Amino acid sequence: MKSNRSVTGGSGMLPGRTLRRASGIAAVCATLSLVSAAAYAAETLSVVTFGGAYENAAKKAYFEPFTAKTGVQFSTESYDGGLAKLQAMEQAKNTTWDLIDLETNDAITACDEGLLKKFDRKSIGNTSDFLPGSISDCAVAAMVWSTVFAYDTSKLKDAPTTISDFFDLKKYPGKRGLRKSPKVAMEWALIADGVAPKDVYKVLGTPAGVDRAFKKLDTIKPNIVWWEAGSQAPQLLADGAVVMTQAYNGRIDDAVHKDKKPFKVVWDAQVYDYEWWGIPTGAKNADTAAKFIVSASQPQSYADLTKYIAYAPPRKDAIPLIEKSRLADLPTAPANFKRPVQIDAQFWADNADSINKRSHASLTQ
């Protein structure tokens, strides 16, 4: 009983003390934040990104130079994509974000639904060197990432060079890693079957085109190993579970540079996509955010990003500013950008459901 009581007493003391200390800290914090809020009243941009390695790279290449130039500070928050939160903030007329890092499908939908401010492309100046479709009505591309296929050079002596090699089981026997989604796989199947990269979505938009893609995929069906998380792809290669695998170019680049793996990317028929900057309709510092987008879409800013992550500039003028050795790792380097396909987010938003079903039906037969 006695020991019981002393325990209760002890634990009773603790919260009180912690509480006092916490309230002291809170007071200090509040004072500090008041001070900083006063100093940078209109000059803190609230940015929301996907976090992780890309956010760190963006901090160094985009945020810090902008702060050095203008004194504007950045506060970052991370999210997992999707527009639900933005929509809720816009409806409540209390938007706390000034700048959002968006995926293509969200950028399109948000623009359609009026959640993003229109962006004046003239403010960037000359935009003729931007890649096609990398500036929309509401958003500007922040970088280009790509889905490619890669192999282990220590295991495959005869290097595959085209997407047809990915589908060639005679020349390159063995398992293939593919993301468990018909996206990209369908595009590749058609290109390997002889469709020109620029016509891929025209062909895929017809039932006969979908049949053709599935027929091609069927030829490697028994040899496919599916992966779901991006990190699984380099793992499958490292384990020797597959001889080649579909992968995100950044993941392979990381494995090569950080883990010193003998992997090599095949850029033929790479399927690239943009990552976007957009400004919420109700953003409080919309003008500053627009200035930031202009600054971040200058050739030098894009070139700086590549130092920290293997994602490419969406404009050609940035290419000469990148170190030659780094250039070879980027999706848009001229040598890599010979037969690219830009993923058609509209097509997939419309057809993902039906093609997914077909792909299940065909794969489980």
Add this chain to the structure above:
Amino acid sequence: MSPPPAAPFGGRAQFQRARRKAALQALLLALPLLVFLLATFVAPIAQLLARSVENPEVSSAMPQLAHALQGWNGTGLPDEQAFAALAGGLKQAADSGQLGNVARRLNFYKPEFRSLMMKTSRAVRSQTPPAWKPVLLDLDPRWGDANTWQLLRRAATSPTPDYLLNAVDAKVAQDGSVVSVSADSAIFRSAFSRTIWISATVTLLCLLFGYPVAYLLANLPAKQSNRLMLLVIVPFWTSLLVRTTAWYVLLQPAGVVNSTLLHFGLISHPLPLIFNRTGVLIGMTHILLPYMILAIYSVMKGVSPSYMRAALSLGAHPATAFMRVYVPQTLPGVGAGVFLVFVLALGYYITPALLGGAGDEMISQLIAMQTNEQLNWGLAGALSLYLVVFTAVFYFIFNRLVGIDRLRFG
């Protein structure tokens, strides 16, 4: 409630009162658990299952359209009123932020319905014509197709049978009859039969491997049997994910199993042990085996050895005595094990996802795909409903054949 008066002759009433009080006490004691189960288990499941027939997206975002389409006879094109309600509804849905939901819902019926809605919404926002019908017909020929309007009406009708039909690869055709979907988009019926087939195979394998182990455990001297029991219990206590990934490491082409076999020259190429049915069966059997062993063991422990001795002393062959005297006494344990393993296997998700190939998807994986990727919660609810119903039917059949009350779960 006044305190009960002392009743000199009320023995019976007093007894009743005491019994009521005890029952009330028992109920009060069980109440927290009951509330907990209702709030965290029954209610969410009921909600998910209810989604399989609910159809709120279009009718709540565009109520006038839903109303206008109810008055339409379903043949030819609807009148101007419906076209105007569509235009008004699209504006309203875009303003309330529900346009995305509506478009996604319609896309479940037909690919490219989503972009049709988005395109139409963009177009109607900027104009106020005297009549909408010519404007929309001019905008996209699909608005001149009666089928588009029929699907719109189906989407605006709640409750809907569509999810429940889709979950068994069926749909309502244009003329209102129920037909099977085309073979190249039929995936759920085969997934259900595959799920049942895999579960049954795993159950059989567990029984084959588990019965001898349980027999050994029940009949060895206590010291040895306790040690052996550890080998059953420790995996049982280990996380499912850990055991599955362990098999992943063991079975892969360059994994422990294949490299050992290659090293001793038993095989010349790595055996395909993973990303196929073999991997799923190995993994699931290993993970579910302890349930079978423990269920059978608990019954075998209580089987008196004297019956076997009696049979043998009366001249029965040991095998006959085992089959006709011992095995029947262990059947309640076997029944419990089979029931547990089969029902658990029906809902397996992680193990087939990691160890299986494209042809080994079980129904839970498809439910997860509909929930997380397609965001088609109605279909996910319908698939879950069938799984729950099948499990219940299995329970009743099993109960009829074996008798659940005779089972011993240890």
